[in-house]
Amino acid sequence: MEAIFGFINAVTGWIWGIPILVLLVGGGLILTVVIGGIQFSRFGFIMKNTAGTMFDKEEQARKKALGVSPFQAVTAALGSTIGTGNIAGVGAAIATGGPGALLWMWICGLVAMAIKFSEVTMSVRYRQKNPKGEGYLAGPFMYMRDGLHCKPLAYCFTFMSLLTLCTIGGVHSGAIADNLAPVGVSRIITCVVVVAIVVAVMLGGMKRLVNITDKMVPAMSALYVVCAVIIVGANIGRVGEALREIFIGAFTGQAAIGGFTGVAVASTIRFGLARGVFSNDAGLGLQATIHAQAAGIDHPAQQGMWAVFETFFDTIVICSLTGFMIIFSGVWQTGEAGSTLSSLAFESVLGSAGRYLCLFCLTLFAISSIISNSQGLRIQATAATNSRLAVNVLLVIFVIMIIGGCLTDMASVFVLTDFGNGIVIFLNVPSLILLSGELRRLTREWFGNNGDLKAIEAQRAAGEK
Structure with a gap:
């Protein structure tokens, strides 16, 4: 067993080095070309038809009447991506790679938009109604099986994905317990509360999840954004120096005053890109499964736009604010562990109350990730096994x-999570590239007609003639 674990650990270390970054950035650039760079050229149109519709009560009510609305689906997906990586992960990237890591995190976010758009669009394109329950059978399993017509690939992907999803709940619950223990909250109490919340959501299915996340995600995000803006605003006098540290440090590497002696450019790039990947989950396919549960979708690329918004909000907004407050406040130079830098930034402006506010945000972020991941596990297991018993066994695990x-x-067990995620990305991103013909067609169809369904129908009719 020790030999097997040693082998897995070695492979995992190799995968999450240069290979995974080349695959994600290179794959993201290829998919950007395939979809015509719509995350740049049609960004205004995307924001208008996603964020711009959030406060349209009539439109949201119409979509909800059909089942899970596109907005509810994206909040459930954001519940999974907005997690501990947005707080502790960004701090770890800056502590290890310096302020310049933030710029490479932005670059990762820009190419991740193309990957997420592709995942969600293909997931909706090949989804099927669940014959044994609510929602849809969707995600990479479906577009690998029915789009690429490769069942072995689909089952291999799903096996590794289910393996990682079974273990990842422990990653987030461990983060909650580790952060609450120092303030006097018993690990047993944490365990009981977290398990009770997760089981309650599991029993309620997708509808209960979205009824929670469409309120919880905006509220927790707003709280975190307001606090971060206050901290950045209190240090606004350092804006010029901070931006210089970010942009110059991205290409030169930069030493900290205390705690570590400096970093090479390669290290800055690697940790910036890697933490961006961990934050937005690009290439893992989980959010594609959740996005595809939206009932009120008129065209696959329509929900793909919500995936672009999701990645933009997670990486460009939330991660940037975390990075700004850490850099602007100067706490990155203290030599403290990266996981504590956000808390130190909060405390530097808001006092002891800031520490508890940061802890509260981290706890909410982690819980939202756990409950969203549990539903993603259910959907993927249902699509692959078509067995209620198998699904329930996996949920118990x-x-x-x-x-x-x-x-x-459980640090040794979590190596399996990193190993599984690495294999999943190596199977998923090339699959999306192989589906580029259908992806390009759907993208051009939607954006070429500015989302006009009548024009799309007319174009299809003309094509059939």
Whole structure:
């Protein structure tokens, strides 16, 4: 067993080095070309038809009447991506790679928009109604099986994805327990509360999840954004110096005053890109599964636009604000661990209350990730096994891992999560590239007609003639 674990650990270390970054950035650039760079050229149109519709009560009510609305689907997906990586992960990137890592995180976010758009568009294109329950069978399994017509690839992907999803609940629950323990909250109490919340959401299915996340995600995001803006505003006098540290440090590497002696450019690039990947989950396909549960979708690329918004909000907005407050406040130079830098930034302006506010945000972010991941596990397991028993067994394992994360040190088990995620990305991104013909067609059809369904129908009719 030690030899097997050593092998997996070595492979994982190799995968999450240059290979995964080349695949994600290179794959993201290829997919950007395939979709015509719509995350840049049609950004205004995308924001108008996503964020611009959030406060249209009539439109939202119409979509909800059909089932899970596109907005509810994106909040459930954001519930998964906005997690500990947005707080602790950004701090770790800056602590290890310097302020310049933030610029490379932005670059990762820009190419990740193309990957996420492609994943969601293909997921909706090949989704099917769930014959044994609510929602849709969707995600990479479906577009690998029905789009590429390659069942072995689809089952291999799903096996690795389910493996990682079963263990990832423990990663987030462990983060909650680790952060609450120093302020006097028992690990047992944390475990009981987290498990109770997760089981309640599991029993309620997708509808209960979206009823929680469409309120929880905007509220927790707004709280975090307001606090971060206050901290940045209090240090606004350092804006010129901070921006110089970000842009110059991205290409030169930069030493910190205390705690570590400096970083090479390669290290800055690697950790900036890697933490961006961990934050937005590009290439893993989980959010594509959740996005495709939206009932009120008129065209696959329509929900793909929400995927662009999701990635923009997660990486460009939330991660940037975290990075800004860490750099503007100067706490990145203290030599403290990256996981604590956000808390130190909060505390530097808001005092002891800031520490608890940061802890509260981190806890909410982690819980939202756990409940969204549990639903993603259910959907993918249902699509692959078509067995209620198998799905329930996997959900029980998921809960056991949450308990383990709260109560014990499971660092060795989490290597399986990184290993599985690496394999998943190596299977998923090339699959999207192989589907580029259909992806290009749907993208041009939607954006070429500015989302006008009548014009799209007329174009299809003319093509058939």
